[in-house]
Amino acid sequence: MSDSLDHVRAFMARASGDEKHDASVRSTLEVLWMLYDRVLRYDPADPHSPARDRFLLSKGHGPVGLYAILAAKGFFAPDALSDFAHQRGFLGHHPDRLLVPGIEISTGSLGHGLPLAVGTALGLRAKGSDRRVFVLIGDGESNEGSVWEAVILAANLGLTNLTCILINNHSSSIQVRDPVAPFAAFGWDAVHAATSNQDALYAALSTQHPQRPRAVMVDVGARGA
Amino acid sequence: MRDQITPTLSDLFAADERLALVLADISRSQLDPIFQRYPLRAVNVGIMEQTMIGVAAGLALEGFIPVAHSIAAFLVERPFEQLKIDFCYQQLGGNFIGVGGSHDYSMSGMTHHTPGDILALRSLPGMQIVVPGTAAEFDLLFRAAYANNSPTYYRLSVRTNQASRPVRFGELIQVRAGKEATIVAVGPMLDQVLAATADLDVAILYCTTVAPFDRAGLRALMSGDTLITVEPGYAGALLHDVMETFPDRSLRVRALGLEQRILHQYGTVEQLDAALGLSETTIRQAVESQHLAAASTAERL
Secondary structure, eight states, rough: OSSSHHHHHHHHHHOSSTTTTTHHHHHHHHHHIIIIIIIOOOOTOOTTTTSSSEEOOOSSTHHHHHHHHHTTTSOOOOEEEEETTTTTTTTOOOOOOSTTTTSSOOOOOOTOOOHHHHHHHHHHHHHHHOOOOOEEEEGGGSHHHHHHHHHHHHHHTTTTTTEEEEEEEEOOOOSOOOOTTTHHHHEEEEEEEEETTTHHHHHHHHHOOSSSSSEEEEOOOOOOO | GGGGGHHHHHHHHHTTTTTEEEEEEETTTTTTTHHHHGGGEEEEEEOOOHHHHHHHHHHHHTTTEEEEEEEEEHTTTHHHHIIIIIIIITTTTEEEEEOOTTTTTSSSSGGGGGTTTHHHHHHHHHHEEEOOHHHHHHHHHHHHHHHHSSEEEEEOOOOOOOOOOOOOTOOOEEEEEEOEEEEEEGGGGGGHHHHTTTTTTTTEEEEEEEEEHHHHHHHHHOOOSSSEEEEEEEETHEEEEEEHHOOOOEEEEEEEEOOSSSOOOOOOOOHHHHTTOHHHHHHHHHHHHHHHHHHHHHHOO
């Protein structure tokens, strides 16, 4: 099995045509790799297994990095990446949960993923499951009001099985000085992490607060946005 | 009709542990029994309708059958994209119970009105639309459809018919036989239609499932060459289905409903109906003018 970040980058090169969101792809890649290589529990042969942790890519544009990781981990054959955005393929500019093994939600319109993640977390709690829900959002995406609805609600419900990762690549047109500060103000356990410190990033992603949902902000700087 | 929600859900929540309830403040106290008995399967998200639907979809992803509920305008129109994407695009099943169809909230102004909800939802592929005429019909239809793995909207209203019919999900039923024309009455419009046509030789069909519409039933039950649809909101939600049911026939078709105009007045539901041109009188006038037109055509032939 092709299982390293170098392989992932090679797979990404097979998919061509999605130039507009290059910044998105590069910025999320390192976090996604940490998740799929070390944090998430899952079985690529059984993408709907109840024993899996759920990862929701709310920031649905620029999914090539996630597609490449899913292929590298064995969810589907890497050949599929050559048919990216092609009629005969199943990998589009935004992921479709009905088409792509390993994709939990069909995103592309920003602001949908965090409410979906809250519902998922509630469902897991109702079933008495100890599995976790991770949702990845962007700083631009955080302009959307529905994001803050879910932030308020998740803290209110004490969803300790929920982790929201906010990738800040400074692509938002509206400048917000510290996008993660409101999470803390609303009652989340909010931390900053950096891809340059793998141990701290791993700690941020792999631990849960006993009473509150967790927000992990990763500032990747403005990379060609 | 609204009072039927709690007993129906209480019964089904006891029998089916997949059901989960999501509210956005509206009806919280009315539905308290569900919250008390099934605290893990009921959530009030507060005043956030987009998240109400998103949370409902998240629950559906985890194998639950969600029921979301609010005033119809807030349930359908504010989170419209969530209905489209989180449910229809993702092909998830769910139930959406709206109260206050059209201008039931007759003293509240347009912010609380949704005469266009059926038309709007009709544009979403896969969205089912149920318009019961009585509380008992809502109970029947909800039980029939709640677990059918599709997104389903139930439009409850303060207007009800006097008698319940043995309705089945997705089916038209014939309430009265007749030869010269066919009238399709949707939900609570039935009684007005029956009264307006009591002395006419027309067939009355009763529709409580606008989508998926019973084209086969209409084909089988159609009588005469004139078809009139009567809807509780803006007219037209049935038109495409009606036209597609008879692509090979030349029919005189008329769609009746509320006039498409925003009111800047208050009053009773009946007063607002009259202001927007939907009453037993206007139904009668429309049927007569179609009827006379048909009769004069028949004479000329």
